[in-house]
Amino acid sequence: KKMPGVEVGTDGKITVNGREIKKILVDGEEFFSDDPKVASKNLPAKMVDKLQILDRKTEIARMTGFDDGDEETVINLTVQPGMKEGLFGNAFAGYGSQKRYEANAMVNYMKDKNQYTFLGGINNTNNAGFSDLASSMFSGIGGRGRRGGGFGSQDGITTSANAGGNFSTQLKPNFKLGGNARYGYTDNDVTSSVLTQNLLSSGNTLESENNLANNRSQNINVDLRMEWEPDSLTTIIFRPEVALYNNRRMESGDFLTTTELSNDTINNGNSQYVSEGEGKEVRLRLDASRELGKKGRVLSAQLRGDFSDSQNSGTNVSNTYYTGEREDDLIDQRFTYANNSRNLRGYLSYVEPIGKNNFLQLAYSLRQNLSESDKDTRSKDGAGNYEVLDSAYSKRLENTFENQEIELNFRGVGEKYDYMFGFSVQPARSHSKTFIGAEEIDNVQQTVVNYSPMAQFNYRWSRTHNLRIRYFGDTDQPSVTQLSPVVDVSDPLNVTYGNPELKPSFEHRLNLRYHHSNPEKARSIMTFVNAGYRTNDIVSSTSTDISTGRKETTYRNVAGNWNADGRLIMNVPLKNIKFSVFSMSYAGYNHTNGFSNNEDNLNRRLNLSESLGLTYRSDAFDFGVRGNINYNSVKNSLEGQQNQEYFNYGGSGNTTIYLPWDLSVESDVTYSTNSGYSDGYEQNEWLWNASIQKQLFKQKNGTLRLKIYDILQQRSNISRSVSSNYIRDTTTNTLTSYFMVHFVYRFNIFKGGATQDDMMRDRRFGPPGGGPGGGRF
Template identity: 35%
Template sequence: MKKIITGMALLLVTTLSAFSQTKNITVSGRVVEDTKEPAIQATVQLLLLPDSVQASGTATTAQGYFTLPKVSAGKYVLKVSYIGFKSQYIPLHLYATTTAKNVGTLTLETDAVMLAEAVVTAEAPQVQVVEDTLVYTSSAYRTPEGAMLEELVKKLPGAEIDDEGNVKINGKDLSKIMVDGKEFFGGDVKTGLKNLPVDMIEKLKTYDKKSDLARITGIDDGEEETVLDLTVKKGMNQGWFGNADVAGGTEDRYMGRFMLNRFVDKTQVSVVGSANNVNDQGFSGGGGPPRWRRNNGLTATKMLGVNFATQTDKLELGGSARYNYQDGDIASIGSTEDFLPDGNSYSNSNSRQRNKAKNFNADFRMEWKPDSMTNIIFRPNFSYGKTDNLSNSESGTFSSDPYSLVSDPNNWLNLEKIFNPDDDPLRSIRINAINSGSLSDNKSVSTDATLQLNRKLNDKGRNVTFRGRFGYTNNDNNQYTESETHYFQLLNALGGDSILVRNQYITTPTKNYNYSAQLTYSEPIARATFLQFSYQFQYKYSESDKTTYDLQGFPDWGLSTQLPTGYEEHAVDSLGKYAEYRYYNHDASVSLRFIREKYQLSAGMSFQPQHSVLSYKRGDYMIDTTRNVFNFAPNLDLRIRFSKVSQLRMTYRGRSSQPSMENLLPIVDNSNPQNVRIGNPGLKPSFTHNMRFFYNTYNAEKQRGIMSHVNFSATQNSISNSRVYNSETGGWTTTPKNINGNWNAFGMFGFNTALPNKKYTINSFSNANYQNNVAYLTSGKGADAVERKNTTTNLTLGERLNAAYRNDWFEFGLNGSISYSIEKDKLTPDNNQEPYTFSYGANTQISMPWNMTLSTNIANQSRRGYTDSSMNRNELIWNAQLSQTFLKGNATVSFEMYDILKKQSNISRSLTASGRSVYEYNGVNSYCMLHFIYRLNIFGSKAARDKMQGRRGFGGPGFGPGHGPGGFGGRRPF
């Protein structure tokens, strides 16, 4: 009996042990379409045999991945279902000794019968939330005929495009544009915005893409990039497609561009070209308000490029090459007020520049998987650039506000005009007047390469990775300058104004190279728990040799003449500089990563001992110095998944940084007498905290979405410039110093919903931004100098609201926005103001018979609350477009009118702790253009061609228009 009881006890313990183990099996994999695109929200079911009872189930993520945790041992069938594709069944036998089973990548086959019979009657949602990915439906946004990607992006909820073409989506900078998961021209955002036609796009996905290292190893290196991944319309990957657009207009405007693509199965080839002199300004269309994008100068550009990507089961290749030419003519008038404890300083300037630039860039990417356990990535890049610049400027500094004496001080900056004191209305407040010219050329060559090798040591997460990098840059800059400065508060030996004349030739060759080697290791220490180690060594070398030649002794020399014979003998040692810098960095990091069904947590710390060597020579001053410092960088990343469409993410990153070694040297740099710099050996390292919170949720049935984002950053011991103003010369002496108090907080909230019939939509986008800027202001001279800490704060509250009605031939929208700011200055409270900007308008797009479309929008932007009444003005912007499509949808003629009422200005404004400024630029905003657009579509499927040529659809809600506020009008600055 005793043996029987003992045997039963052992059997029971063994059974319970085995049973407990079976609950820990995790089944994972990935589902893709036959085009290798991720199958988003595909249904994955694990059916227990023999009764086919569902044991577990889930839906795939935006990248097509799925995980089924806590599965018992046994025999199963894995069923994958996806609308428009044939269901797939995979037999699985899970053993109790197994803790994880990866089924690999499952490719679904198109169900032709289902696609043929499918009838879509629902409105397409504008945006969907799939975990941490936002998926936009292209057909839900109307754009003009022949529109490029930029026109679609600015309509996306939460998207903003600034004056330089930089894109933010939900407050995060867009870093790359991809097509079907592959980089387009190296991911270059501006190339993608200007050259990808809207008609080819099915969906747009935006998400934070991990670096190659983090994607392969799971080790968070803090190099996430926000990307926009475009899905090409189905059927368009079986042939040729493209378009050409030629246009001419008033004000001598012209534009031409073409794009030719061949997408076949897993291969993409694209050729793009363009030429224009309209600053790449696109038409805003009928789906949103006009843009107040400034044209900072007149720019003509030309571009030609080729891009390719291909892949097999084991090898992915991709790359691009492009040539750019840019010719810019930029004129500006500016006004600046510098905050000072003893009375502010005022300056005005006029400038004119002619810039010509040529650039060639090439990049390549290879990812090779020789077997299921090995991954190799190689990325080389090369670039060459040449620029030529000619500039002339006039400027003047005043002891009090020049606008109190004349209506336009910028008309009184030329030295010839103010030569006679009796005819100069500003002579009593003048400090200096400077007229200068410059001619420069620059050549640069750079190349870099990255090699990464990863080897999985088992299927439980143990892996080892090596990554090596190399980079080289050679830059050669030559500059001719001539200037004449009059000092009205300094007297010369004869009792007249002091005059400083400089004619110089400056050469600055620089050379840089660097290399690094990194080894990482990941060890699973428990179920779905990983301990990760990384070590990296990095070396950087840079060399700069600045030589300044004084050409004042050559009276016949000018900017338009050749260098005079014998100029080499006139080098000025005190204005030259040689610096050789060597940097050695060790980076050891450790992190712990937890992966659970409802949350993911990663926490780590990086330790960075650094050794630097600087050899420096300036005139008679020579020094060889070394520095040893220790930096550290903590990081934390928590993702909580409430459901497949609702999640919260919180991140924290800390970074310590050291001041540059040149800033630590106790030397005086007076090469620019108006801006003298003095080093500070007492500088301390800075530490920056960055915290971010992100939450989103989405109701597919009601097409209702909520999204919020909060970001906070603060810097301890940040390096600020302590500036001492010289009231006799109008110049500044600047010394870098540590300061505390710089921080910034940003928050946004987006809400979108469709009304019950899905034809009416309401979108709201709210944001708040608070900036706390600190700086040192110094008054007095020498021993009487008093340094005080100044704080400026800027609270900006904004709201954008959009409502729209859509049916199959008509769209009408109303939009409005307001931005309210509270600007305060601690030391000079008289400068405080509470300006606000509001805009309102309407837009419509009408599809008329005979394939004709009319688009128009009108909006008024108003500014109020500025201390200077000239700033409180209105800008009424009206654009319109009429287009006619013919040749079975392959050709379009479009007539476009921009800024019909000629009300748009090109003015920018900035505020810091040390001052504020306003600049107005030249530009052509009001003109008309006639376009001819032709589309080439040669596909293997007629249905695909029809889809390309068909009119754009309509859809549900969005978070609001993606436009941002424009410039600030008026001649008077504040």
């Protein structure tokens, strides 16, 4: 959190200069695969000697030498030299008011190039520990569903437990093995209120909802990585992964729709929904490359298979009452839902050096996706048993999608620059079938040929001063749901059906990134610019019956949609590196052609934000302040559509003071407010947390801490989402004011003379006030 440009959310999500971190490495080796939350919430800061922020290419791109555009930003934590051979760890336990508790333990063992980590914890303070796979898999299955959308990981009150292990070992000089196993349990209770303003040229309507939801889930995940180099010319990497999960979800709520001007009731109702489900996923990936005699002549291949199966069953009861002439919708159902998919991909690449520092690549890939979903819904018969097939709520979808791609790319490398350009042809075939019971009611086939150009230029003045410009074209196929014309009436007030005439959309993308830093002076500047233009963009088209509040949504192709955004990040020291100023400026614009109640509408959205901060660090205390403002403007071309302007702004401050007698005091305060929101959803809050802690024992390896959260008791949880058709404000419950007493114990057994004092040194991540590194590997 103390590095400029780095943001760590309360759920452990890490972003650097607006880009989400997908992986954390420890001494260059992956730590719990694609779940950086584990490291951010569990690894002790004292073990870290340096923190590097790196842009890393995919494994197949590193093998071929040709960038595939799937570069990811990762954090590499370098362990302190004296802690690379031995056993160390920490454990803590805490208990507080409102029966809040948390406990966690981690043990690390390192020797030579081998790493082993074991951890576990339990709490009811919204600290999930691991990402929740089951909740994400089942969040959209069955039921009326919340029209307010899904909830975030910090909504509601969550009780969780987790356990896991991670290892990386060098079995032989040419063979490395690594992986992890994880178990996670979460129990989440959410209370929410949602107010949606539907924007209609005939007169706006208001939807209000009050919901209760409980979600329980368990996850088991095992992931391995094997890297073998049988000789100096050959590399083989194999990654198998298995995931098992189950989930139980219960929801209830009531809703009311009225006209905005006269406040006349259009509809009202209530719903109850219960489901239980389980599933499994298996993912296999094999990457291999071999240099063929001449330097730079490389043959590479990838085989990949992803297999998933899930089952879900439950009950759905809802009552929707209309004030007009339409008959009320009274639903009492039991359903089963099964979903399975098989995704296979083969890739072959040949690279031939041409002259000096020039390379030509010819590549071919074949991908096949097979998916099937089957929802069987039953209503009561005369005897009260759920035996009658409800065809309006039951359907089975089968889809086969095959895609081939032939690529020809050229790459040139100079002393300070490299460039690449190429072209690909992508013939694709899609075949979808829809059944109700055994009867086939729809059969859609599509065959298309897509073309995709690409160009990239990199210039490096030095390791910390570089520029990258990239252009590429990309095709998006419509989904099975978007193509199937079968009407989905699972939610009586939100009916959807697809459009079999949809064409694939094509997007032109342009990205620019500039980075210049001076680590010695802790000065850096980074710029990101992105722009995109879509042809045949796939957009939703919603029409609303004003007399019933019932919406019908389908999909259309439109032309002329584009977007652009830019970000400027600067970090400048003042006089010395103890003081530094950080600034992050952002501007984004979206130009979207769409539909509102079947009428053409141009939606123009502008977003401007600025974050400005000052930090000071010394041996006596640390201090930081930051202010931020976010402006949003939404304008519509359709007459009668309401334009919107709203602000979010605030500030924060934090300090740590180191006192005699091994005492330290920490405090942080955040102010946030907004304007332009609906009545009852305005935010004007001060969040103040403070703690005092004392180090214990002769070696200072124990700490006793008292912390008070939300001292002023003002915490709220409000969010807004805006589209061309609606404005939605949501408030949910979350943790409020409480205090907690923690006891922390650290231990270590190191070889080579490292002591507990080495663990306790206040080693910051990187140079104080320095910007993130711009390295690549």
